[in-house]
Structures are given as structure tokens and as C-alpha cells.
Amino acid sequence: MGRPNGLSSPGSRPGVWNDGPVTETQPLADRSPDELAAFLTEQRAAYDALKGRGLKLDLTRGKPAPAQLDLSDALLALPASYTDANGVDTRNYGGLEGIKEIREMFAELLWVEPEQVVAGGNASLVMMRDVLTDLWLKGAVDGERPWSQEEKVTFICPVPGYDRHFTLLDWFGIDTVTVPMNDDGPDAEAVAALVASDPSIKGMWIVPTYANPSGSVCSQEVAARLASMPTAAPDFKIFWDNAYAFHHLTEDEAKSADILTLASAAGHPHRPIMFASTSKITYAGAGVAFLAASVENVQWYLKHLGAGAIGPDKVNQLRHAQFFGSPQGVRDHMVKHREIIWPKFEAVQSVLDSRLGGLGVAEWTKPTGGYFVSLDVLDGAATRVVQLAKEAGIALTPAGASFPGGNDPRDRNIRLAPTFPELDAVTEAMDAVATCVLLAAAEQLTA
Numbered sequence: 001m002g003r004p005n006g007l008s009s010p011g012s013r014p015g016v017w018n019d020g021p022v023t024e025t026q027p028l029a030d031r032s033p034d035e036l037a038a039f040l041t042e043q044r045a046a047y048d049a050l051k052g053r054g055l056k057l058d059l060t061r062g063k064p065a066p067a068q069l070d071l072s073d074a075l076l077a078l079p080a081s082y083t084d085a086n087g088v089d090t091r092n093y094g095g096l097e098g099i100k101e102i103r104e105m106f107a108e109l110l111w112v113e114p115e116q117v118v119a120g121g122n123a124s125l126v127m128m129r130d131v132l133t134d135l136w137l138k139g140a141v142d143g144e145r146p147w148s149q150e151e152k153v154t155f156i157c158p159v160p161g162y163d164r165h166f167t168l169l170d171w172f173g174i175d176t177v178t179v180p181m182n183d184d185g186p187d188a189e190a191v192a193a194l195v196a197s198d199p200s201i202k203g204m205w206i207v208p209t210y211a212n213p214s215g216s217v218c219s220q221e222v223a224a225r226l227a228s229m230p231t232a233a234p235d236f237k238i239f240w241d242n243a244y245a246f247h248h249l250t251e252d253e254a255k256s257a258d259i260l261t262l263a264s265a266a267g268h269p270h271r272p273i274m275f276a277s278t279s280k281i282t283y284a285g286a287g288v289a290f291l292a293a294s295v296e297n298v299q300w301y302l303k304h305l306g307a308g309a310i311g312p313d314k315v316n317q318l319r320h321a322q323f324f325g326s327p328q329g330v331r332d333h334m335v336k337h338r339e340i341i342w343p344k345f346e347a348v349q350s351v352l353d354s355r356l357g358g359l360g361v362a363e364w365t366k367p368t369g370g371y372f373v374s375l376d377v378l379d380g381a382a383t384r385v386v387q388l389a390k391e392a393g394i395a396l397t398p399a400g401a402s403f404p405g406g407n408d409p410r411d412r413n414i415r416l417a418p419t420f421p422e423l424d425a426v427t428e429a430m431d432a433v434a435t436c437v438l439l440a441a442a443e444q445l446t447a
Contacts, residue, residue, distance in 0.1 A: 025358030028445055040442040047388065047439045050432055055393035057429040062212070062371035062417040064280050064337075071336050072282040078319035090314035096302050099314050101321040102288060108327045110242065110276060111258045112292045118301060120312050124277040124289040128239060129168055131273055131291070134304040135202075135237070136172060141300045142270045143235030147202060156194060156204035158186035160374055160402030160413050162212040162241070165205045169404070176404040177201070181211060185218030188225035195231040203237040209256045210244040213374040213402055213415040215367025223257030228266035238263075240274040244370040246334045247280060249342050254369060260292065269294040278320060280371065281333065288320050341371075344418040347427045348373050355434035361441035364416075373416040374402070375433075381440040382411045388436040394429050 028036065082091050084099040097103065098119025107114040120127055139146040147153050153174045157166060158181040169176055179190040186206055195201050206226075208218035226238060238259065245256045259272045270293070278287035291301060324330050349366060352375075356362045365374045377385055382399035389396050397415045400408035416433070418426045 027358065027360035028441060029360055033446075036442065036446050040439075040446050043435070043439040043442045046435050047392070050435050051392045053393075055428070055432060057393060057421065057425055057432065058395040059417050059421070059426075059429055059433070060395050060397050061420070062280075063420040064284055065340065065420050065422075067340050068280075068337055068419075069283060071333065071340075072323065075282060075286075075319050075323050078322050079315060080322060082315065082318070084314070084318055084321075088314075090318045093310045095311045095314055096306055096309065097298070098288075098312055099317045099321065102317045103290075105321060105324060105327050105330070106276065106290050107292070109246065109330060110274065110290070110292050111256065112260055112274070115295055116260065116292050116298055118291040118298055119317055120289045120291065122277070122279065122283075122285060122287045122289060122313075122316075124241070124243065124275040124279070124291075125164060125168075127275055127289055127291050128165075128241070130305065131239075131301065132168060132172060134301065135235075138304060140235035140237065140270070141294075141296050150200065150202070152200040154198070154201045156186075156191055156201060157404050158204075158206060158211075159404075160213055160408075160415070161205060162207055162243075163397075163401045163406075165239075165241070166404040175200075178404065181214055181216055183216055185211075185216060185222035186226075188222045188229075191226060192229040195229060195233070195236060197232055199232040201231070202233050202235065203239060205239050205241065207241045207243055208245075208259070209242060209254055210247055210367060210370030212243070212370065213365075213372035213413075215365050215370045215372065215374070217254045217369075218257050220257045220262075223259050224262050224266075227259060227262035227268060227271065236271060238272040240272045242274055242276040243280075245276060246330060247371065248334065248338055248369045249345055250338075250368045252368060260294070264294070270297050273297060281330065281337070282320060282323070286316065288317050341419050343423055344421075344426045345373070347423060348416060348418050348430050351427060351430035351434055355431065356437060359438070359441075362437050371417060371419050373418065375414045375416055375437075376412045377414065377437050378441050378444055379410045379412050381437075381444055382408065382414050384440040384443070385414060385433070385436045388439060389433060392432055392436065394432045394436075396433070 082089060084090055085101045102119045103117040104114045107117045136147045155169050155174050155176055157176050157178050159178045160181060177194060179187045191204060240259050242256060263269055263271045274292040277289040352364055362375060362377045367373060386396045386399045398406060399411060399414060400406040402413050402415050
């Protein structure tokens with residue numbers, strides 16, 4: 001059973017929390033009917049014991065843990081002064097594009113020029129919604145008319161993907177078509193085939209580095225293909241959501257593809273619009289969001305933003321600039337995050353390897369960055385696993401959440417978010433999830 005981003009290897013590891021029955025690693029599909037019936041009986045007993053523990057555990061959302069938020073508490077004493085590098089009083093109106101020093105800092109981190117960056121409020125999702133709204137009402141820099149005047153608008157969504165992207169499309173009434181998310185990014189040839197002849201396809205989503213939820217990293221080659229491919233729609237857009245570009249889990253740090261340079265070199269400078277934020281770097285509810293694009297796209301965005309805004313929270317931008325000090329300060333800060341959350345990801349892998357390895361009932365990603373692990377169970381079993389987990393006191397993201405409309409056609413994908421709970425709770429929750437996966441698989445194989 002192949003798996004993008006690395007199927008975790010079978011076998012057990014010592015010291016793993018395991019209240020379930022010890023099972024041999026012979027694949028369930030290779031066992032006799034009598035052996036499967038005995039296995040089902042064992043798993044029902046293990047699940048009954050699990051329910052009896054009265055657990056209340058939550059693996060639903062990729063939130064920073066309190067210990068991660070604590071890393072940024074020095075922000076509360078900043079800024080030390082209220083004037084930016086240009087001597088501008090950040091307490092007052094103005095500066096729609098954001099202050100110079102925070103734009104320069106993140107321009108270096110995002111591999112763009114400062115004039116290509118807008119620093120905004122705390123939420124990059126708001127910037128995404130604003131861009132979609134502007135495209136819908138006013139049209140693109142390189143467009144012929146507002147998208148609302150098109151007979152139909154469609155977006156390509158790599159799957160599994162980020163549910164909030166799909167929510168935005170649904171809110172606009174934009175249709176979706178899916179392509180597989182592979183280990184090296186979205187299936188570029190599938191994307192190219194779709195956009196070549198269908199002018200209704202106006203854009204696509206991509207989380208290029210440590211994708212949500214698979215942890216995939218878009219390669220330079222895939223990015224180059226997306227940047228250069230012919231499109232039937234002249235104003236086709238790539239919404240490049242670089243939410244996890246700096247969220248490394250190992251010392252081997254993936255570098256994000258330079259999509260803006262690639263697109264410009266290919267003659268499509270206005271195609272990509274990049275988004276990023278410090279939401280999982282400093283304070284999730286009080287960070288700084290960024291938009292990066294061609295200079296023309298930046299001016300287009302600021303023109304429309306200016307119809308309803310006078311300036312962002314520049315005081316917050318200044319405190320972030322002083323807190324980090326430099327781009328290297330951001331990188332150093334992320335090492336501290338890694339030290340907190342990497343053991344939780346190790347715990348996920350340890351439990352899954354120990355409880356499910358070799359049984360042929362699940363496969364999962366082994367990410368080197370980001371906030372999630374993508375778990376695939378037997379086709380048709382994900383909804384049952386989530387239901388069993390809920391009844392046992394473990395909250396999981398709904399099955400299918402990583403697909404537009406919440407509809408996973410194979411009903412197999414479950415997104416796991418281990419960052420927020422304490423380490424012991426992650427281990428306990430994953431052991432419970434493994435019990436639910438085994439019971440659902442046993443039920444299906446004996447039905």
C-alpha cells in the first residue's frame with residue numbers, strides 16, 4: 001500500500017502506551033475467517049475497556065499548545081517605542097501596506113522583494129477572502145471582467161487538503177475539481193490537463209510546504225510546471241498558502257519553491273498570490289499576516305483594500321519586528337517550537353507503528369514539518385472510526401474534512417492534529433484511535 005510522504009514502517013517500538021491486545025503483524029486480509037472472528041472479539045473487548053476509561057481528548061484542530069504561545073510572551077512588553085524605521089508614528093492612521101521593517105524581514109524569509117509584500121492583520125485567511133472578493137467584484141489585473149460575470153467559476157483543489165480553503169469556495173459558490181496531492185506536491189500533469197481547455201477554471205489552492213494534512217512539500221519542478229503551464233483562463237490564479245513554510249519538525253528543513261520568480265520567468269508574473277502569517281509562530285490570535293505577489297498585484301490589492309481600510313495594526317507589526325530582530329530571529333524562534341512539538345509527532349508515529357504496523361488496515365504520513373499527520377484507513381471505514389472515537393471520548397476531525405464538501409469518495413482519510421494536547425495525552429489519544437481503527441477494520445472484514 002503506497003503512501004505519499006512515506007508510509008510509516010511496520011513494527012513496534014518499546015515504551016509505547018498500549019492498553020489494547022497485543023496482536024501479531026500478519027495482515028488481517030491474509031487471516032482465516034476463524035482468525036478474523038477471534039480478532040473481532042478481541043477488538044470489541046479492547047474497545048469496551050477503552051470506553052470505560054471515560055476519556056476526554058481532542059485531536060481536531062492544529063492549534064499551538066500553551067507552551068508554544070508562552071515562547072512569545074515577550075511581545076507583551078513591546079514595542080519599546082512606537083515609531084518605525086522611517087520615524088512614522090505607528091499609533092496613527094496610514095501605512096496600508098504595513099511597516100517597512102516587518103515587510104523586509106518576511107520578504108527575505110519568503111524569497112521575494114519588499115515591494116512585493118503587504119503586511120496586514122493577524123489572519124491570512126482574511127486576506128484570502130479579500131482577494132477572492134476583489135476578483136469576484138472587480139476582476140484581476142490580467143483579467144477581462146469580474147469573476148462574478150463569468151457563467152461558471154471553478155477552482156482546483158489538491159486532496160487531501162485544507163478544509164478552510166474549501167469553506168471559502170463554498171461561501172462564494174465556486175465549483176471545485178480535485179487532483180491528488182502527491183509527495184512532491186499536487187499532480188501537476190493532472191492540473192495542466194484541466195486548465196488547458198476549460199476557461200471556467202480560474203484558480204487553484206496549494207499549501208506548498210508541509211501541506212495540510214499530508215505534510216507534502218511541493219518540489220521546484222512541480223512549482224515550475226504550475227507556473228508555466230498554458231491556461232484557458234488568462235487570469236488563472238495560484239493561491240499559494242505558505243502557512244507552514246517555517247514549521248520544520250527536523251533539522252533537515254525543506255525550502256519552499258520560489259513560485260513568484262518561476263511564474264515571472266515563465267511570462268505569468270500575476271499568476272501566483274502568496275499568503276503567510278505568524279499565527280503559529282507567535283500568537284495565533286494576534287500575529288501578522290502577509291500577502292506577496294507581483295508589484296502590480298500588490299498595487300491592485302492595496303487599491304481595493306483602501307476602499308474599506310486606512311491602515312493595519314502597525315503597533316503589533318512593530319512589536320513583532322522588535323521581537324524577532326531579524327529573519328534569523330524568526331528561524332531561531334521556530335527551533336524552539338520544533339523542540340516542543342516534535343516529541344508529539346514521534347509519539348503519533350510510535351503508537352501507529354506499534355499498534356497498526358504490518359496489519360494492512362491503515363497507512364499514514366510521516367511528515368518532517370507542519371501541524372498534521374494524514375491517516376488513511378480501509379476504504380469505507382473512516383466515518384466509522386471517527387464515530388467510535390467520539391463514543392469513546394476522543395474528538396477527531398470529521399471524516400472527509402480534507403475534501404471539498406466534506407466528501408471523501410473513498411471514506412478513508414482522517415486528519416490528526418497532535419500539537420495542542422500535552423505529550424501524554426497525545427500518546428493516550430493515539431492509542432485510543434488505533435483501537436478504533438482496528439475495531440472498524442475487523443467489523444468490515446468480517447461483515
